[in-house]
Amino acid sequence: MTHAGRIRFTFSKNEILRKKKDIKELFENGSSFFIHPFKVLYLPYPAEKHHKVIFTVSRRTFKRAVDRNLVKRRIRECYRLNKYILQDNRQAKLSFSIAIIYIGKNVPDFAYINGKIIVILKKLSEISQKIS
RNA sequence: GAUGCAGGCCGUCUUAUCGCGUUUCGAUUAUUCGAAAUGAGGAAAGUCCGGACAACGCAGAGCACCGUACUUCCUAACGGGAAGGUCCUGGUAAAUUAUCGGGAACAGCCAGUGCCACAGAAAAUAUACCGCCUGCUGUUUCUUUAUGAACGGGAGGUAAGGGUGAAAUGGUGGGGUAAGAGCCCACCGGUCGGGGAGUGAUUUCCGGCGCAUGGUAAACCUUACGGGUUGAAAGACCAAAUAGGUUCUGCUUUUUUGCUCAGGCAAAAAAAGGGCUGCUCGUCCAAUUUCCACUUGUGGAAGAGUAGAAUGGGUAGGUCGAUGGAUCCGAGUGGCGACACUCGGACAAGAUAAAUGAUAAGAAUCUCACUUCUGGUGGGAUACAGAAUCCGGCUUACAGGUCUGCAUCUUUU
Numbered sequence: 001m002t003h004a005g006r007i008r009f010t011f012s013k014n015e016i017l018r019k020k021k022d023i024k025e026l027f028e029n030g031s032s033f034f035i036h037p038f039k040v041l042y043l044p045y046p047a048e049k050h051h052k053v054i055f056t057v058s059r060r061t062f063k064r065a066v067d068r069n070l071v072k073r074r075i076r077e078c079y080r081l082n083k084y085i086l087q088d089n090r091q092a093k094l095s096f097s098i099a100i101i102y103i104g105k106n107v108p109d110f111a112y113i114n115g116k117i118i119v120i121l122k123k124l125s126e127i128s129q130k131i132s
Numbered sequence: 133g134a135u136g137c138a139g140g141c142c143g144u145c146u147u148a149u150c151g152c153g154u155u156u157c158g159a160u161u162a163u164u165c166g167a168a169a170u171g172a173g174g175a176a177a178g179u180c181c182g183g184a185c186a187a188c189g190c191a192g193a194g195c196a197c198c199g200u201a202c203u204u205c206c207u208a209a210c211g212g213g214a215a216g217g218u219c220c221u222g223g224u225a226a227a228u229u230a231u232c233g234g235g236a237a238c239a240g241c242c243a244g245u246g247c248c249a250c251a252g253a254a255a256a257u258a259u260a261c262c263g264c265c266u267g268c269u270g271u272u273u274c275u276u277u278a279u280g281a282a283c284g285g286g287a288g289g290u291a292a293g294g295g296u297g298a299a300a301u302g303g304u305g306g307g308g309u310a311a312g313a314g315c316c317c318a319c320c321g322g323u324c325g326g327g328g329a330g331u332g333a334u335u336u337c338c339g340g341c342g343c344a345u346g347g348u349a350a351a352c353c354u355u356a357c358g359g360g361u362u363g364a365a366a367g368a369c370c371a372a373a374u375a376g377g378u379u380c381u382g383c384u385u386u387u388u389u390g391c392u393c394a395g396g397c398a399a400a401a402a403a404a405g406g407g408c409u410g411c412u413c414g415u416c417c418a419a420u421u422u423c424c425a426c427u428u429g430u431g432g433a434a435g436a437g438u439a440g441a442a443u444g445g446g447u448a449g450g451u452c453g454a455u456g457g458a459u460c461c462g463a464g465u466g467g468c469g470a471c472a473c474u475c476g477g478a479c480a481a482g483a484u485a486a487a488u489g490a491u492a493a494g495a496a497u498c499u500c501a502c503u504u505c506u507g508g509u510g511g512g513a514u515a516c517a518g519a520a521u522c523c524g525g526c527u528u529a530c531a532g533g534u535c536u537g538c539a540u541c542u543u544u545u
Contacts, residue, residue, distance in 0.1 A: 009150055014163095016485080021448075023485070054485065065177090065518055069489090073152095077490045080151065110491070 011080040017052040017097055026054075026097045035120050037104030042124060043097045044131060051086060053079060056101045067107055074110055075100060078117040085121040086128070096124065 017023060030043040055075045062068045079100070086096075100120070 011151065013153085013487090019449085020485080056485080066516095069518065073489055077151080081490090 009080055011076065011083075015050045015053060017054040017099070022052070022097060023054060023099075026099055030097065030099070033123065035116060035123070037102060037108070038116060038120060039101040039103055040120055040124070041099040041101070042127070044128070045095055045097065051083070051096045051098060053098045053100065055079075056099060058101075058103070061103070061105055062107075071102055071107060074108070074113050075102065075117070078110070078114045079121075082114070082118050082121055085118065086125050096128070098124070 017026070026041055026043045030041040032039060032041045034040075055072045057068045057071045057075075059068065062071065100117075
């Protein structure tokens with residue numbers, strides 16, 4: 001790949017969905033689908049620089065903060081490494097608010113999450129194309 | 133050397149690639165890029181105590197409520213810690229002492245009230261079931277015909293003995309007695325008074341008192357001491373858009389007709405500006421009121437409507453609070469110690485739907501299996517756990533390593 005078109009695997013603060021109002025809107029009005037062990041909520045809005053993501057792991061399934069953090073960090077890492085799949089479609093003039101909710105019971109390993117996240121992002125990409 | 137117990141300390145490391153938070157610097161510019169530095173714990177946990185800090189409240193005293201409870205000390209404070217005392221208890225020596233540990237909700241039940249299951253005669257102003265003893269009396273039998281013996285009845289005296297119970301009215305021994313009893317005596321225990329030691333809990337010595345009056349205060353209660361309430365979602369500040377409030381300025385608040393003595397009433401048209409679609413047209417909504425002056429249709433004031441500007445409160449959001457402190461490290465001095473003081477040095481996370489990570493390779497440690505056994509090969513494991521305003525404690529969790537002390541066993545000298 002050329003230097004200009006080089007994929008950057010960054011993931012900064014601005015790509016996290018962090019405003020309470022936006023999160024509320026996403027959970028009230030967003031569409032959803034399941035890809036085990038994840039539930040995905042998404043809501044399109046006019047294009048901005050980034051998609052906005054939030055990762056959620058239930059406190060009920062993982063009582064200890066260490067486990068919750070570990071799962072969230074692994075999911076975030078997978079998203080960071082694979083988000084180019086979704087960003088290819090940015091000329092569609094749409095961005096998404098996305099919530100990725102882990103509903104499994106055990107702590108999964110990296111490779112397993114990675115595969116699932118790729119599937120999720122491909123599906124979102126398709127949805128994006130359909131809407132535009 | 134091994135095992136056990138107690139206490140202290142540590143609690144994986146290295147490299148590569150890709151990332152994240154904060155700070156500084158440099159670009160670019162109005163949000164990005166680059167570089168450098170830095171970035172979880174001994175418990176960050178439980179949120180059980182105590183403080184700092186903040187807001188609110190507050191004349192003083194008492195009651196109520198809550199907490200604490202051997203003593204002295206440490207501390208900002210504590211329900212924490214240190215040292216000491218008393219009682220209970222384990223080991224060792226050994227013989228009721230010494231030493232090394234462990235435990236105690238360790239103030240007060242002759243201030244008052246309550247409660248004490250079952251069993252037992254009796255569980256609290258003591259009591260007589262069995263037993264023991266002494267009179268009286270009935271029967272039987274023997275007999276020396278006085279009386280004695282056995283078996284009953286009833287009266288009295290007995291807390292020695294039995295039995296019950298978690299607990300039975302000081303214990304052991306002796307005297308004493310009809311039988312018994314602190315009735316008397318010795319020792320032990322208790323209690324009261326005094327002297328000595330100690331800051332004190334307490335201890336020790338001497339003397340008096342035979343010393344009826346249980347247990348329970350994680351029962352009410354009494355005594356002493358302490359406690360204002362709410363918590364960082366506290367609290368302080370900045371503040372977009374929209375809709376209100378206030379102030380200033382501009383514009384509009386008009387005309388005609390009819391009825392009426394007048395006050396006024398009715399009708400028609402117009403109307404600043406606004407809505408419906410960005411413009412035009414069209415359509416709809418729209419204050420149109422009151423007072424004063426005179427030259428009697430003009431002027432002025434207030435009110436109403438509307439446009440613009442300024443401004444106050446305040447929402448989303450943001451900043452501070454918020455990381456330099458009862459701080460950490462080292463040395464010295466004082467103290468048995470907890471700890472205090474002095475000097476020198478160091479700044480060491482600051483997130484906010486919440487950074488401190490992921491992947492790969494290797495190393496280290498432990499462990500299991502196999503083996504050709506100074507070792508090698510392969511597999512597995514590397515705990516408990518993630519800052520959230522900050523400190524001091526307590527409690528709980530924890531693979532493995534390491535140090536110190538004590539005990540036991542073994543080996544060598």
